[in-house]
Amino acid sequence: MDVFTAKAGQVRGRRSGRDPGIVAVLGLPYAAPPFGADRFREPRPAQAWDGVRECTAFGPVAPQSAELPGSPAWSPGDEDILTLNIWAPANGAGSLPVLVWIHGGAYVFGSSAQPDFDGTSLAARGLVVVTLNYRLGFEGFGHVPADGEGPACPDNRGLLDQIAALEWVQGNIAAFGGSPGRVTVAGQSSGATSVACLMATERARGLFHRAILHSAVNACATVEGAARTTAEVAAAAGVPATRAGLLAASPQTLVSASDRIVDRYRHDPGSGQRHYDPAIYGPVADDVLLPSDPLESLAAGAGAEVELLVCHTTEEYWLLDAVGSSAKVTTERQLGAFARDFGLPPQLVDAYRDRLPDAGPVLDAYLALYGDLLFAEYSSRLAEAHARAGGRTFLSRFDRRCGGDGGRVRAWHCADIPFAFGNLHEESLHFLTGGPPGPADHELSHRMAGAWAAFATHGEPGWAPLSGGGEGGAVRVWCAAGEEARETGTFRDRWRAAGLPLLAP
Template sequence: MIERRDFILGGLSAAACAARGQAAGIGGGDRPRVVTPSGPVIGRRADGLAVFKGIPFARPPVGPLRFRPPEPPVPWRSPLDAAAFGPIPWQPRIPMVDVPGTMAEDCLTLNVWAPVAKGPHPVVFSIYGGGNFLGAASQPGYDGAAFAKAGLLFVSCNYRLGAFGFAEFGTIDPAFAGSSLNGLLDIEAALRWVQGNIDAFGGDPERVTLLGLSAGAKNQATLAAMPSARGLFRRVTILSGGGETVDRTAAPGAAAARVLMDAAGVRDMAALVTLPAEQIVAAQGKAMAAAERGFPFRPVVDGRLLPMAPIDAARAGRMAGLEMVVGTTRDEAALAYPPALAATRAFVASQLAHLPLERMQALEARYAATFPALPLAERRIRQLTAEEYWIPALRLAEAHAASGGRTWMVRFDVPAAAGPFAGMAPHGSDSAFVYGGGADPLAARTHAMWADWARTGRPALDGGPAWPRYDLRTRETLILDAAPHIERDPRGDERTLWDGLL
């Protein structure tokens, strides 16, 4: 079981070598070398940066450690060759989602992109998306070079997915209570590694900004609600996520876990722990297909590691000390519910992240009455966008601002120029604008804005309007489009339709 003291003691033992690393900078040459409490690592020089990949931050969660919280890594003496990404977490292979790499349960590794200049540099800590059942830090879209070239130290980590990291088995066997939080505890363990090690790479552990889209955003909100993660980061950048990210009771997760076990053909956890990983992934797919809602495997409020849902924690002021940017894209749901489908197929339960189907159907009539001029497909896309993304994000921003937290809100409206989403800004279309790599000038300016946010805690778009903090009186929001501007209470007429629902 993860022990906080082990990570703290590890961090203290790092102090001497960290100070040396900061004073001298990362070793020169093509093979930069850093000494961590676990052992020495040797990276690569790439495009003027020092890059380290595949560094273990926890013990491999295999054998009896499957479905258990992460444990501190086993130290090594010989230099670790940190030139290549580690294995990716077990997950289904989906043709349209490119997650390169070999799958293994021994996947708890992290990666560092560091400027050559002597630090301390602010740290950007990236959490990948993928619905918490797909993804890896090694995907090309999460490359950290652009941030490191901007003078920040970039860290990304793998965490367990699907049944391995987010299935709740506690009602089946009390010894596994809290297993739905293991993926979050993996990320927390990586953040503890940052606190104890990042000085040696030139990073500043006092200035850590979390960054992530989709599940990466939702996981930030959950981490912000976990008492054990407090003090590990200063800022969160919650893009296409929100505060309704968990189950408040174990019942839904327990039902999903039981379906998983039935699909796997096992009756108890002893058998599931020894089952080949590929069989668990196959059973997970059957459980997800049979689920009556989207994302059946998600964190459960257990009263201990996660005392309350993120939105409730924000309303109680538990996140007030964090600086927070919250945002969405304009047409989030279009990615999974394109116009041709939205025009011909009504909502189904498996599309929904939060509301029961009957409440979503009742709300559709209110949308039609409020926006009679909108085509049916556009109304449905807007409603589904609000159900999973916009309203949960809005509620989190409202709660954080009301409790005194420094809060900003943004909406990404840049439309796709061609393809199936031409004219729309669907889920994930802002990724290159966040991580770098976008070809147009606005993409470069937007990426620089996120780098400045991590550096200063004051988000501002170069050449754009002054971006005021979010408050419930004006609800001023930055709209990122061809002519970035500030809007007061964007889509306020639609917002009021959700009062009392989410």
């Protein structure tokens, strides 16, 4: 009957439409709705229920303005947003490795219901796959000032939601055939940085044993910076920047106010780093949950006991340009301003221009620089820091650039995820992957999904780990059959020759 007994009550799932040997349990609450008296608070346990709860449809998504292809949109009034989904083999096998997925979306959009993240194919490889929703935007990452009238509202509420989901997995996943002692937590973009933050915090210690980071993004705010963002958002919402004022503003009001702040930065070339891609929310180094940026924490040995697999794409930022979320930099003057805003020396810009002789346009040099600054270099340095601190670390790059009926496509941000999940068939994802997949694409997906499954199962994705010095060792490059891998996507020697620290926007 596909009925399972969790601690809060029984649930009924449904067979996957893609594979009747896989059961999907969807929209299962792992915490109480974070609204009303629980708004801006730590997540609280979900209430138990009587009878069998039907879990055959995804739960509501977190407050956001995005409407993503193939995914549900947020509806004001939806409150039961802290849910997760499970894909598991229906044959009753137990003690299977567990893969918990944390979606990306700049901490302001996305959900576990995106077709990219259907867990059917990975579950067919012998995993129990869990995906989850968590609070986004101001609800999840906005700083709420203390006012002395009740408990303080913690920063990093979205991370606390993720921890609550991992605690739920520890207490319940055995009922679905998974082993709580074999948990891998994985994510992409802001989801990957969330995973790095979980590695860095004591609150998540022991809740997972391996981690997969795809295209981690370089951003961690100070408490002071988060407070400045709160002041801007409160002013745009027309409420005081106080706990009471922010509680009086509806989630919809704060989403709209946040969007107006982002739009203002996007149209103001003089606004510094936030002009180029104004992501105003993210983890806060509050010295409570997070002592520091996760790169610094991993370098100091935090999470060294967790085996780590890191991947980034070689043309990350071309996607952000294609969807219009990044400022256009098309002149030498604009490129110079970008370099000054991020403290990049002229010789580094020149090195990128020299390395891209076939690209020519200023825009391509800007996209290469910015993609490496935010994603590729940050991901690589997380891997190197973890290895130097004694962690077992594997590094890879996604460099597939052509295939399918769409002709030439970029190895850009998010393009690797449908391959790793085995979801190339989804039509709504063809923008990412360049059209319907061909045989070489399916073969590449088979290899990538196999590496994920092998890492989650045995800690061995199929190539050698980085050396203890952090920079030696194998780096797997993912290409389709017949493609030739480029020398590197990060030009790391140029960054190191320039002696540059990474700059958080």
